[in-house]
Amino acid sequence: MNRISKVYVKMQDKTIGQNCVYNSACGTRPGGSAGAPHRPMSTSPSDSRKRPGNVTDRIVEQIRAAIHNGQFAPGQRLIEADLMESFSATRGPLREALRRLGMEGTVDLVPNRGAIVKTFSRRELIDLFRIRESIEGLAARLAAEEVAGKGLRDAFMQAYEAIDVQGSDPAAVFREENSAFHDLVLRFAGNAQLTLLMKRLQLPVLRVQIRVMLDERYRNESRNEHRAVLEAIIGHDPDAAEAAMRAHLRNAAHRIFEQPSTALG
Secondary structure, three states, X not given: OOHHHHHHHHHHOOOOOOOOOOOHHHOOOOOOOOOOOOOOOOOOHHHHHHOHHHHHHHHHHHHHHHHHOOOOOOOOEEOHHHHHHHHOOOHHHHHHHHHHHHHOOOEEEEOOOEEEEOOOOHHHHHHHHHHHHHHHHHHHHHHHHHHHHOXXXXXXXXXXXXXXXXXXXXXXXXXXXXHHHHHHHHHHHOOHHHHHHHHHHHHHHHXXXXXXXXXXXXXXXXXXXXXXXXXXXXXXXXXXXXHHHHHHHHHHHHHHHOOOHHHOO
16 A cells, blocks of 8 residues: 555544644534534633734634534524624624625625525535636646645645544544645645635535535545545646546535535525
8 A cells, every 4th residue: 555545544544523623714613503613712802802803813714614514504693792702702803704704705794684694506506616626626736736846745745644633423524634635735736816715615615515424425435536636736747636626526516416405505
């Protein structure tokens, strides 16, 4: 068994727990209640008053994470008082966070009702998958070029091997592994604007993937597709990397849209 295979077998044996390693949006504990995301320990109320911009950024990321994890459901109203208590934040930074989320289309800001988690139609989700296929295909191509051009093969493999998610829920493990892998490809693509664009596109797509992640066959097929992308990137083959990523996302869309419309949110 080669090195890549060993790493992948190791990842397949992992289960999820409290550690979320892939990005700053991981402040919400998987499996928490829908109304109260896990309160981050890194920012105290006094820190919040000193750095209002940082508080707003944190709230934005934590609300995104709560939506991603299914704690906030499509169509759910976000109550300001509950969010203020959960995040130890004042009304000003919270409202600014909700305004940002409204501008990016994550929530709808409704007069006299406040912020409501956006509900996407089946047609909108299909369109988002098509856009994501093009953008992440490009990211995989750029990552392969960067790894080859700057001698980053070992750095990429070390970052890949560092993905270490533990716990007892196989679907939750895969959700974090999947996000970590796609974030890794974006990071090594070396294009900040591409990363910003993908962060806005990923959330509704990741949200509808939660249900299919319960299917072991889906998880295994996706991991095999990740491996094809990985091998193309460290093999310095941009064409193969882009093709593998596009195929992976097309297959993911096919699996998801086999579900009835009522299963999508």
